[in-house]
Amino acid sequence: MVKMETETKDLVQMDKDHLWHAMHRYNEKDAPMMATEGFGSWFTDTKGDKYLDGVSGLWCLNLGHGRKEIAQAAYEQMIHLSYFPLTLSHKPAIELSAKISEHLKGSYTTFFTNSGSEANETAFKIARQYHSQNGNQGKYKFISRYRAYHGNTFGALSATAQANRRVKYDPAVPGFLHVPPPYSYRSPFGENVENSDLLAAEYIDQVINFEGSETVAGVILEPFISGGGVLIPSKEYLTRVSEICKKHDVLLIVDEVVSGFGRTGKMFGFMHSKGVQPDIVTMAKGLTSGYLPLGATAVNSRIYEKFKENGNLNHFRHVSTYGGHPASCAVALKNIEILENEKIVQRVSELSESTLSALFELTALDKVGEVRGVGFLYGIELVEGKKTKTPVSDEFMGKIIGACKEKGLIIGRNGDTVPGYGNVLIIAPPLSSTVEDLRFVIETVKSVLYELC
């Protein structure tokens, strides 16, 4: 025991000296929580305290910790064929690309990378090259929505319309435009406006007209804005955006990095809306349930056709050393097999309604402005009062999150996103969470909010 405590102390010091943490404000007195082991939706820290991970790591640990069959798939692949580049080919990547196409319910060809950011970067390059090879060299601009996050690399960050993620890193890449999100609670089109979401869709049409459709390459969006505050538009929103994109020959790029692979109660988030067949779908996170890094950019065959044409520089001149690593692809295949065999997506859909309605009871509190959610993705927007809708302070958000942690539940918030509006609590437990796990999440959040709001 003494040895373990000393070891932990040493590690904390080394951590302070050498490890740079994501999104972290350095604090001399406080070290970030260090996990030692995980089991299902739970993990233990160095003090031996148990926590339920109510945000699935970074929304990725969809099947929870400790799935031996996934580890086994990685192990077997690593000893069989440890590495092979996708300038050539290997079986796990071939099988995974076919599996992705099957689940997208269309004909898609997939380019593999290592992360969601890279998947989006890849999509932007494909879209520009596609238009160029289709005789529309001038189509280079991308439209995304305010509050959206699309990644940390420069292209993906330029599509990210969250001011606090960009301060001190701008100027961004030229050619990225931003439009209002579908957000009826704080509609940019005025209080109590009907059909606010559809107005947000029509706004995209207007921007394309103002810019000149001959200059616009694509619209990138998440079916449900996740990190930007869990915004859940009406189903018609995406259908309408898809029609607008078609009308202007603008590619619809759907970022399924968070919403893909069951998070929203469908295999892909866009499947909630009728008549939507994206031109490009980007994925990561739930593709491997976070067991190994992998990103994917699936391209509709209509677009891929243009890359089959002969001619110097008509092929996609893009390479990633580790993208589509055989072990990552083997892990993704096993992950999808489990999703299928255990009917995880259906289960999420079935359990989400009761979870959401239990959380919805919190709207009785004056400080709970809105409860939003789909599948296993929930947002609770906290305000000073229902009338003013003034966002609660960062300190208050910290207090709520801290109180949940005290009770053994980790939840998140939309931190460092929109200046002054980091007031949405985010809950996204692993998709494999048991009914008892979900009950624990609901009861903990409720007891904390009833006490502090």
Ligand SMILES: Cc1ncc(COP(=O)(O)O)c(C=O)c1O
């Ligand atoms: C919607 C969305 N797209 C893209 C990304 C970037 O993914 P990664 O962190 O794997 O680069 C994220 C990450 O949180 C995300 O939430």
